Amino acid sequence: MSDFGFSKKLRLLGAADYQPVFKNARYKVSCQHILVLAVDSDVPFPRLGLVIAKKNVAKAVMRNRVKRIIRESFRHNQGLLPALDIVILARSGLGSLENELVHKKIERLWQELIQKADRCTPVRRQSQEIK
Template sequence: MSALTGQNKGFDRKLRLLDAAAYKRVFDGAEFKVSHSHLLILARPNDCDHSRLGMVIAKKNVRLAVQRNRIKRLIRESFRHQQADLPGLDIVILARKGIGEQENPNILDLLTRQWRKLLQRSQQNRPLRSP
């Protein structure tokens, strides 16, 4: 079962941004931004047929390691559920102050709304590909 088919909703290596250069490409060339007081999502189209995710959960914004790890787990879980709907994008999620104090259902709800906004923006601005 492939991680891309929806059969297995794992977080395979091919679904992650793995190196500093991949993060830099998103930071330098972000075409889509979705902002909230607790999260910032930056994205740009990639050459893959699937989206890839990177996370920046700074100790400065989320002090405790257990909170940082919890937020990363929630982001990965949310991404796994949304990845079939997202077009081929490289995505970086940055945590902002205050997200560590939020309850899990609130964070998941926030992520769902932010994924929806990202999808809308990427569909509005993406040129139609010819066959």
């Protein structure tokens, strides 16, 4: 069970962690309310960063709820995700969606991200599965 936590090593913590993702995003998947950017990571596991701006999700309660749903989804899917640094950006209207709909949207985006990463780096992905 502890393998599916959300420890500090699984987070993008500072500007130095976020900057390469914004500058060199190799993978982009999105829907109307969420944008996911990712780059190949130097570490052998996925890391997550969230950008939930007050401009797009006005109330703090809604921002916190959205972040909680996304973190929980990442926690459950981290074993399937390739070694990427991932940044999720909220677009306007995300805070007004029901929890279940936010969860479904992010789950679909994880699957799209996995497919894109597998298409672009199949050798790297297979070597991770063998370990």
